[in-house]
Amino acid sequence: MTLLNAVRPMLGPVRAWLSLCDACEAREQGFCALLPPDVLADVADAAQRMAFAPRAALFRQGEAATGIFILRNGTVRLMQLLPDGRQASVGFRFGGDLLGFSPQREHRHGAEALDSVSACRIGRSELDRLFRRHPILERTLLHLCACELAAAQDQLVALVRFTAEERVAAFLLSIVEARECRGHPGPIYELRATRADVGELLGLSLETVSRAVSGFRRRGWLRGPGPQTFELLDRDALTKLASGNADA
Amino acid sequence: MTLLNAVRPMLGPVRAWLSLCDACEAREQGFCALLPPDVLADVADAAQRMAFAPRAALFRQGEAATGIFILRNGTVRLMQLLPDGRQASVGFRFGGDLLGFSPQREHRHGAEALDSVSACRIGRSELDRLFRRHPILERTLLHLCACELAAAQDQLVALVRFTAEERVAAFLLSIVEARECRGHPGPIYELRATRADVGELLGLSLETVSRAVSGFRRRGWLRGPGPQTFELLDRDALTKLASGNADA
DNA sequence: CGGCACTTTGATCGTGGTCAATAAGTGTGG
DNA sequence: CCACACTTATTGACCACGATCAAAGTGCCG
Numbered sequence: 001m002t003l004l005n006a007v008r009p010m011l012g013p014v015r016a017w018l019s020l021c022d023a024c025e026a027r028e029q030g031f032c033a034l035l036p037p038d039v040l041a042d043v044a045d046a047a048q049r050m051a052f053a054p055r056a057a058l059f060r061q062g063e064a065a066t067g068i069f070i071l072r073n074g075t076v077r078l079m080q081l082l083p084d085g086r087q088a089s090v091g092f093r094f095g096g097d098l099l100g101f102s103p104q105r106e107h108r109h110g111a112e113a114l115d116s117v118s119a120c121r122i123g124r125s126e127l128d129r130l131f132r133r134h135p136i137l138e139r140t141l142l143h144l145c146a147c148e149l150a151a152a153q154d155q156l157v158a159l160v161r162f163t164a165e166e167r168v169a170a171f172l173l174s175i176v177e178a179r180e181c182r183g184h185p186g187p188i189y190e191l192r193a194t195r196a197d198v199g200e201l202l203g204l205s206l207e208t209v210s211r212a213v214s215g216f217r218r219r220g221w222l223r224g225p226g227p228q229t230f231e232l233l234d235r236d237a238l239t240k241l242a243s244g245n246a247d248a
Numbered sequence: 249m250t251l252l253n254a255v256r257p258m259l260g261p262v263r264a265w266l267s268l269c270d271a272c273e274a275r276e277q278g279f280c281a282l283l284p285p286d287v288l289a290d291v292a293d294a295a296q297r298m299a300f301a302p303r304a305a306l307f308r309q310g311e312a313a314t315g316i317f318i319l320r321n322g323t324v325r326l327m328q329l330l331p332d333g334r335q336a337s338v339g340f341r342f343g344g345d346l347l348g349f350s351p352q353r354e355h356r357h358g359a360e361a362l363d364s365v366s367a368c369r370i371g372r373s374e375l376d377r378l379f380r381r382h383p384i385l386e387r388t389l390l391h392l393c394a395c396e397l398a399a400a401q402d403q404l405v406a407l408v409r410f411t412a413e414e415r416v417a418a419f420l421l422s423i424v425e426a427r428e429c430r431g432h433p434g435p436i437y438e439l440r441a442t443r444a445d446v447g448e449l450l451g452l453s454l455e456t457v458s459r460a461v462s463g464f465r466r467r468g469w470l471r472g473p474g475p476q477t478f479e480l481l482d483r484d485a486l487t488k489l490a491s492g493n494a495d496a
Numbered sequence: 497c498g499g500c501a502c503t504t505t506g507a508t509c510g511t512g513g514t515c516a517a518t519a520a521g522t523g524t525g526g
Numbered sequence: 527c528c529a530c531a532c533t534t535a536t537t538g539a540c541c542a543c544g545a546t547c548a549a550a551g552t553g554c555c556g
Contacts, residue, residue: 088405142389152397157338164544458536474520502554509545521534522532523532
């Protein structure tokens, strides 16, 4: 067994702004700029296009991890189911992100499409071949994994110490920043997740999420035609709330 | 700038069972078994021994990240301070673990000794040299980073959906498992953290942690001469509580 | 128009936080 | 060896944030 084989199966779902297709808006962002053209071409050759309807599962928790997915468009929710039926979201992923690396033979999380999702799938054997052929992919994964880790640890702190409103503010800002990173300028943003989805990410009930958003709207920090569409009117106020500055 | 330099600074504190000294009990465990002897020797040469008293800081949040630490003995708490004074623990680290890789130029977390800690420090320039000389270290870090990520995501789920007692049960079991992984057989375990330290990791007040432990003792799942010393009497009961099996 | 899924808002409840008092260790100096 | 101060743990009483239960309200698609 190569060390690569020892390492790769340990990886959990990993976030990337890796884009494999010309149509992907994130083409110029982040990760794919680091990949040499020949590597990118090889990766694209190995990839197989797939489409998923809203609420369809890209893969399920416990399923054999037979490949990875690179999102082209749409929003995906990574979630974990507890034995007694409770469930939690681990995070959201967007166009350009990479997911489905499983630490074990089985997926640790399920991945559910929140809207219409198109993705590229790369099977395990093709992936092994790519890794052998392009060792730089290993470095790239280390980069992604480190980003994931930092994000997860930030979220740990938020869950441990933030109030309900602080968590919702931090979440909204993270959505906006994710969109901006991927070239979506704003000022109006689409939230594909329902209040329940958000609650499961933040450890809140859907009603509490709704109340927090209503509160922001009432204070004039936010507006939008529908509940899933919003425009930030006072980003500073939200940022202050989301940065753990309760007394400021 | 090499890709290595692009990647390494992104890494957050990384856990390892990397042992650099003969005296370390974890010598045979996990990571160091993967490192060839010549790499291990080079790493040991670059390391500088340091000792820290209880509650001393190995490094502080916001400080320049001038090197990494490999714990030889003792327990360390990684913590993050919010602008308004609230603080949260990101995790505990034990003998054999590696910490201090900073995603930026500055440490994202502080590291505080919970008991008497001895550690090896490797400066940034020595580290760069080691990385250039032994590319295998990069793979090793990927492995560690992936383990860290999986652990952080598990903790996310626990914080989002577990009740106070479930979190404390999960924490106690994780301490026991960490000790066992490192060759400590039990059945009596030392908890170096105070109730407040545990609370800051689990998002609970110190009183709630105390009540949970008292509850376990009352039910006969736990006993111990002092509050920081405990023996598991009914590990199955704790495991059931800690695995999200509320109705079982 | 009806049916459905999602959201909003209100009323009430409960887990866990906060405040407070006591107890149990732990280390220091007389 | 004890007295004292100090830290940590435990337990109780009360309170608040957010969960739960319930009922409209809204928008969408057939």
